[in-house]
Amino acid sequence: MTDARRTGQPQTLVLGFGNPLWSDDGAGIAAVTLLAQRQLPPRVRVEAAGTPGYGLAAWLQEATQPDPALRSGRSLQRLILIDAAHMEQTPGTWRRFTAEQVKLIANGEIVSLHQADLSSGLALAQALDILPEEVLFFGIEPERLQEGLELSSSVRASLPQMVDEILVELWNGREKNEQKTDINH
């Protein structure tokens, strides 16, 4: 979504997930679509990642190539993941969290590549040591998970606020946001 030629090796990678054919399942895609239309800081790359499962590791492998401009280490500092999430909240509620703050319930046995979900992709990236220092999630509680090309009204109503918050996160970095409350309606 963002022009890779302008962002170069990104410092922040924002990925939206989901399938827009299943209503609120595509909330992450809708979020990055909105986000990409806003003014973004330099070296921030925003992409619609679809439902890549293990393929998430391929996104990270690309983004974590060593940056020749830095004396050591990789250019990618921060990964922001946006997805519909079952968090036992009322539909439309969004939350910001880190991996340490939650338990991600990964899918068990996998027969089809479609069953390899975001948690599996993260686990693979972790095993390959290609996760950046900071990994942040923005989850939004879905109302409707059935075939449909539209978001539900509750998700559609609160999505812009979540996107605004992500934008603040991108411009201000992590310090400002450590004190922020997490739950928003």
Add this chain to the structure above:
Amino acid sequence: MSKRIEVHHVTRVEGHGNIVVEVADGQLKECRFDVTETPRFFEGMLRGRPYTEASHITSRICGICATGHATASLRATERALGVEPSEQTRLLRKLTFHGEILDSHVLHVYMLVAPDFLGVGSVIPLASSHPEVVLRALRMKKLAGDICAVVAGRHTHPIAMAVGGFTHFPKRAELEDLRSRLEASRADVDATVELCASLPWPRFERDTEYVSLTKPDEYAFIDGEIVTSDGARLPLERYQEVTNEHLVRHSSAKHTRHLRDSYMVGALARFNNNYDQLHPWAKKAATTLGLKPKVTNTYLNSAAQVVEIVHCVEDAIQVIDELLERGVQPEPLAPVKRMPGEGVGVCEVPRGMLIHHYWIGEDGRLTGANCIIPTNQNLANLEGDFRARVPQIVDKPIDAMRLDLEMLVRAYDPCISCSVHVLEVKFD
């Protein structure tokens, strides 16, 4: 003495696949594989939409076979409306299609099949024990995704593909870069063949009817005729004579059958039917893997996928050479010649033959759609394989039986694509 194996692969909220096998006193009592009917819903979703949207909607049925769905969709629309794509369009579509085959096969062989053989439960411990193997897979996958990004405008969901052609054209430098990366990937491809050759493939034989597309002068992925190993050959419009979808009492999905109780689609079917059109190096890889038509061991479907990896890398290089020689020019979309129309588009996506059948009204909006995906076509054959396999492994410990049957399912590279992709989160 009775053994019951139930393997539940719950795919979140909607849809699930179950293996249920029950053996009592050495007799197979129950044997079924259930997968929910996948994209039936999109018939409703496409109805009333303009024909220009169909490929963009249907490409989102599947994140792995997005280009496959889009291509079948475009061909159905084009055949319905008398649109004739140019040679350049044909070449560009072939190239991005190869990218998708590579992407899917690499992911399947390395992430799903290899762990079973290398004694690990998933690719994640494999990443710790054999990181170079997993990194190789990701490298190959990245190249495959980049082919799609360069040609079709995006890594997944080929946004630049449209009815009649493309809305975006790759630059010379981008194609040259892809070409050199494809050449460089040969080392990774060779390593993949070597890995595949070293695996202890289960011994199993069950002759069945193998169904695929065919073309006289190339290994068919897009368009052609339908051919079967039992000797049938049909134009695409008569696909229903092959698929014969019918309800089965115990399964939520329809089954298909042609001249036998079941048939198989996928890499093995393509290999068996179209071996002659494979690139010479792919034939060489087949020899290394001990494969020559007619292969009737379902487990070797994944080995046939490795042969196709070799073929697609080499053929992609050839397609790029052709494009570079012609020079890629921006072209307008080929025009619509008639409305209303009805058309069938068929492609060989990674898992097998995919059919899109559209009815388009006078106002350019779809009035109906029918879609038959490869995994649905394989269901009856999978059950036939279970019935043949279970007696062969019934004396093994139950865990070994279970693994063997899971490997059999995985060999088909099933696409249970209608699962919901939502994070499950518990706050501490």
